[in-house]
Amino acid sequence: MAKNKGNCKIVIEKNGPYLVSGSLPLAAEIIVCDSESIPVKWDKGKRYPLRENYSLCRCGKSGNAPYCDGTHAKTGFDGTETASRKKYWQQAKKIAGPTLVLTDVPNLCALARFCEKASGVWQLTVDSGDPKARKLAIEEACNCPSGRLVEWDRKTEKPIEKKLKPSISLVEDPEEKASGPIWVKGGVPIVSSDGKTYEIRNRVTLCRCGRSRNKPFCNGTHLDIEFTDGDESLKPGKKSRR
Numbered sequence: 001m002a003k004n005k006g007n008c009k010i011v012i013e014k015n016g017p018y019l020v021s022g023s024l025p026l027a028a029e030i031i032v033c034d035s036e037s038i039p040v041k042w043d044k045g046k047r048y049p050l051r052e053n054y055s056l057c058r059c060g061k062s063g064n065a066p067y068c069d070g071t072h073a074k075t076g077f078d079g080t081e082t083a084s085r086k087k088y089w090q091q092a093k094k095i096a097g098p099t100l101v102l103t104d105v106p107n108l109c110a111l112a113r114f115c116e117k118a119s120g121v122w123q124l125t126v127d128s129g130d131p132k133a134r135k136l137a138i139e140e141a142c143n144c145p146s147g148r149l150v151e152w153d154r155k156t157e158k159p160i161e162k163k164l165k166p167s168i169s170l171v172e173d174p175e176e177k178a179s180g181p182i183w184v185k186g187g188v189p190i191v192s193s194d195g196k197t198y199e200i201r202n203r204v205t206l207c208r209c210g211r212s213r214n215k216p217f218c219n220g221t222h223l224d225i226e227f228t229d230g231d232e233s234l235k236p237g238k239k240s241r242r
């Protein structure tokens, strides 16, 4: 039973897995594309049994994915954390439109590609005086799993996004025939292997292919190496299209 969500956290083991505690729900979440192969929505995938504590593979080589099976120790996995410890706001570029301001930290990109629809989230922000462009810009930014992109209301100066429930999703990308990162939602604290806690955010993506150059965060390398965890949604004939 989930009874400890208020105390949930993820602790990164040095050159080892993510140690998850606090009964965080775990499920696959699938990128759905339109007929032009542009991502447009998320579908729910396989749900895993609820456990109070579990460890998720970080090296990408577990024979029991998504869980750790100890392979990292046999392969000499180097999980050195190289990501910036600066706060999101300190790293962000700002793009201002008439009703929205977009903040963007490209280093956090997990290549989910929702931001590419229509003229793209950057131009839609510039065009946000048009209600249709504004709506689409907000939708695209909110679908960004890594939290690279955040839209802010120019009048209220507040971010426009729903507070997500604490949970973990395993991103699956049938269009690219690849598995993506671990999508951590709802402000779950992530503790580095040196004991310091990363900035707590509503949306974050952690690398699970083992090859990101911005560990512990995903930087999209899983697409270059065609990483897969064998999820059902990636099997031939299961291409996910709206």
Ligand code: FES
Pocket: 110, 179, 180, 181, 182, 206, 207, 208, 209, 210, 211, 212, 213, 217, 218, 219, 220, 221, 222, 223
């Ligand atoms: S899962 Fe995206 S870079 Fe490893």
